[in-house]
Each structure stands twice: as structure tokens, then as C-alpha cells.
Amino acid sequence: MELVFIRHGQGEHTLDVPKSLQIEDPALTSIGKEQALLLRNQFPLTDEDVIIISPIRRTLETAFIWSENKNCRKIVSPLVAPRIFPIHSSMYTLPCDKIIDLEIIEHDYPTFEMDSKPSIELWSDGINTLTEQQFTYLAEKFIGDCKKLHKEKIYIVSHDGTITSYRQMLSGQRLTRNDFPKETGWFSVKC
Template structure:
């Protein structure tokens, strides 16, 4: 089984940093939409594929544009929501990284399933400020869930800090912000070898 972590396309929250980080619920920019559509060529999807998506609009839109006209499984999970990297004990979730409500996701992204087998608190707070040990426990639960799926390939549409945190856990290698993927950048791994 192969996991492919893909960062969402360019979002409105990146256009005028640090001020734009205060935008609530930022969407993809026109460039982000183009980047998401290009994923169709780089990673053509089939009906057998699973997309696991962060519960933020920019990640959901990335998956929606990418998977257009492909009836693959689309699962929204708080365990791939934004994560501060490196973790800061006093870190606070920025407005641009607040999780959408389940109701809003169901209304605006029909056809996306919610991964309800994880704690309800995760749907409120996500993994953004979890201490490393707690994150590792939740991340291992997510990876075990992936392992139980019978699909040869699972794509995870997420965020730079989240992807880097998972990479660090899976590979055992210390990483820095220099290791962040660019918009729609990706990291492929088989964590169960």
C-alpha cells in the first residue's frame, strides 16, 4: 500500500502574509484551482483510489477539482487537518486554519464522506496544536486505518506542516520548514514496509 501526501493548491491566505493569515475560511486562488486541475495529469485517479482530505475549504476544493468526474472515495478526516510545524507549546490556531463544521462540509461538498471513527474533539480542534506525543498517537491511529484499507493507493490532501509532521513520524528523520512541500507538491511513501 502506498500513501501519497499532497499539499493543497494555492490559497487566499498565502497572498499577503502575515495579514492574510487572519482570513477565515480561505478558498483557493485562481492559481490554486489551476494547480488542482493539473493533478489530474500528474496523478490520474481511478474509482479504486481513496482521497483523504483535510476539513478545510482549500483542501476540499483541491480534491474536488482534482477528482472531477471520477467516482473515487473521498473521505474528510480531522487527522490530516493543519498542524503547526515545528510544534510550539503556546501555539494558537490561526483563523485561516480553523476546521469547517461537519454540517458545512456535508452541505457544500456532497459526495465527500466524514471520517467519524475518530474522537469528536478532533472535529473541533484538529491536530494543529496537539503536543507531539498526542499527535503521534493520533497519527498512528490514522496510519493503521490506512493499512486496513484494501486499496493499493491512498492520496492525502493536506497542509505543509501536517505533511512534514507525518513524514517525520514515518521516516524517523528530523525535518525543518525547509522541507515543506510547495502548493500541490507531494511526498510518496509506503509506511508499512
């Protein structure tokens, strides 16, 4: 199985850092929407594909624009929500990285399904500040659940820190923030 991790398009929270990191539920910018459209050429989807999406507006919008007019399976999961990288014990979740309410996701994205496996705590708190040990445990379970989908390729729309955390865990390499993917940048790994 191949996992293709794709970072969301440009979000409003990146336009005036650090002040813009205080924006709650930031959407894609017009550039971010164009970047999401370009994914259609880079990764053409079929109705047989599966996309797993972080429960944050900018990732949901990226997946929605990219998959428009495709009946592929779209699964929203907190196991690919924002994650601080590298993790620090004193860090906390910024307003721009807070998971949006399930009711809002279900209303705004009715064709997306919610991952039923994660606990209610993960749906509210996410994986942002979990210890490395906690993250690794959940990430390994997540990879196992992906394998149970029996697909050759699964796309995951997520965030720079989350992608880098999974990449470090799966590759065994020591990575830094310099390894973050750019907007709609991607990383692929065979599992």
C-alpha cells in the same frame, strides 16, 4: 501500501502574509484552482482510488477539482487537518486553519464522506497544537486505519506542516520548515 501526501493548491491566506492568515475559511485562488487541475495529469484517478482530505476549504476544493467526474472514495478527516510545524507549546490555531463546520462540508461537498473514527473534539479542535506524543499516537492509529482500507495507494490532501509532521514521524528523519512541500507538492511513503 503507499501513502501519497499532496499539499493543497494556492490559498487566499498566502497572498498577503501575515495579514491574510487572519482570513477565515480561505478558498483557493485562481492559481490554486489551476494547480488542482494539473493534479489530474500528475496523479490520474480511477473510481477505485481513495482520497483522504483535510476539513479545510482549500483542501476540499483541491480534492474536488482534482477528482471531478471520478467516483473514487473521498473521506474527510481531521487527522490530516492543519498542524503547526515544528510544534511550540505557546502556538494557537490561526483563523485560516480552523476546521469548517461539518454541516457546511456536507452541504458544499455532498459526495464526500466524513471519517467517523475521530472524536468530536478532533472535529472541532483538529491536530494543529497537539503535543508530539499526542500527534504520534493519533497518526499511528490513522496509518493503521489506512491499512484497513486494503488499497495499494491512498492519496491524502493536506497542509505543509501536517505533511511534514507525518513525513518526520514515518521516516525518522529530523525535518525543518525548509522541507515543506510547495503548493500541490507531494511526498510518498510506503507503509
